[in-house]
Amino acid sequence: MAQVTIDHVVKTYPGNVTAVNDISLGIQDGEFMVLVGPSGCGKSTTLRMVAGLEEITDGTIAIGDRVVNDVAPKDRDIAMVFQNYALYPHMTVYKNMAFGLKLRKFPKVEIDKRVREAADILGIEALLERKPKALSGGQRQRVALGRAIVRDPAVFLFDEPLSNLDAKLRVETRAEIKRLHKRLATTTIYVTHDQEEAMTLGDRVCVMSDGLIQQCDKPLTIYDRPANRFVAAFLGTPPMNFIEGRLSDDGNGLWFSSEHGARIKLTGHHAERAASHAGDAVVLGIRPEGLFLHPNDFANDTDQTLDMTVDVTEPLGNTMDVFLSFGEAQGTSGPRVTARVKAEQLDENAAVKMYLDPSKIHVFEPGKFGRNLTLPQGAATGELQTA
């Protein structure tokens, strides 16, 4: 058991390629921390630095109270699960799991006890004498998990462990990893590019991009209060809608308007926090589930409605995704907007009024990493923080 402290860590590869650019992160004892981001964002490099498989260019990493920058991987008291499982093909499942203990000179009885315990937890007792090639993908992944847990390490490191499994198995193994973490309560760092995994598994989620931590917080906090436009766009399917426009204060309130005819009044905290940006170019963000058909059900005024045209509908059962564009005719230039609404009959090219839930509106500064102006000052970004 141990906390992991990543303090101003930099990783630069030869040729001056910066993979990780001064990140700081505190992971609590027993916490499940997910690092998520698109490929090349530095998440795997960060994990491999914690594992000791990559050297740290600058900064320090501590496991427990010990700085491990110069400690060999085997002496860091960690276990890692790899994307390709990395089972030893020539050893049986039993030997795969026992290998680490054998190298650490555990007595045979103890090795046997631990391997059988882990096999019991993972339901792989019947496979112990098999070789990896006689196992299915899911079984191999569980053996890889078993190899990690027999060692009873201070920290578990997962490097995209579910990427090679098919969709159904991925969901099941995900649940298994979560159960395992509940049972063992070992500090865990989990790297994935899959936002769904990040949201469902993490006690906290760190969204990374370009070698930087963009936001690190509880999954729902990140979803509901993204620190910047990148985070907002990265999490959620379908992704958040963005409409470029400008803020203006007409004395009667703060309004967002776009050149395509959108005119939305900001209310409550949102209006207060964004007030100082009146006159600035901004980007309005709203998740698909923040849009509703039939404005009259929600409000009688037109302060939060948009006139739009239906392009395509995608029925999903009890809900459907509606792809909309501004203006009257399909194909009009301007931003496309996706709404996830209750399923109903809707004709293509129909003109509809969409209602925007004002509490779900975000206002961002322009640009890929534009700051969320509707959050309180000093909201979580990349600072060293412990939950």
Place this chain on the structure above:
Amino acid sequence: MSTIDTPQDAAVPVRPIDAMPGDDRPAPAQPPTLPTKPASKRRARGKLPRAYALHFALGVIGFLLFLPFLWMILTSVKHLQEVGLRSWIPGDRGFQLGNYAEVFTQIPFARYYWNSLFIATWVTFLQVFTSSLAAFSFARIQWKGRDKVFLMYLATMMLPGLVMMIPNYQIMITLGLVDTMIGLILPAAFTAFGTFLLRQFMLSIPASLDEAAEIDGASKWRVYWDVILPLARPGLVTLAIFTFMGNYNSFFWPLVMLTSEHKYTLPIGLLAFDSTAGQQTNLLMAAVTMSVVPMIVVFVVLQKQLVKGIQLGAVKG
């Protein structure tokens, strides 16, 4: 109508492709054959004549390659005076099986046999060992200038062996190893070719296995010994076969190095049957027939390992 029967209808139950957690059934070694697929049957029929033609061609080539071998065996049981006959089969004097015993009386054949096996075995062992160590370093360990050193080592392959013979011989004189077994074994214990072969082989083993082992607590030596070496076995076997055969057959270097008769290897020793005093081709062939036995044994035993192939099932792919 679908041409593929549903699993319920099939005589052999077809296992679902995705194993569920808790599913302890193994993945089948081969994908289960789905019953009755007319399309694939048609394809198989089309392929048959081609397969026959291929086998016929291979058979002819195989037979041609076997001919010299056959001649060797038949000549080894001919009487000396019948060696020059047109007929391959021994003539009026019949099969001379005594030729084989005669070989042992005319020369210390057993001694040469032992010398050859001793040297070839040691060279094979050392070459596989040193090459695998070097290959491990070139393929699995990062160090400065690694690839340049590898290229330089590889470049030594461009020098013909004969060019290196004189410097090598001088070194052996300096070391006082002329006319010793060690003098035959030592220069052959290292090989750029073997290093190259095994390096390429080791490059195909996923790096995550080393990393997993390292995290498991393995030293570099343990990674080499417990993980990489077992996985590189097909490569090691290939190299072992090449090395053993090459060395067992080697003629010139032992000829240069050895002066004492009791240290002769087979290829040198057999020269006795083809000397200025006269040719005893039948005895020579009897000796050669006996001398190829170890090579055939080595090949047959190791070839099984060779075709077994690498079992990289633990890694996705």
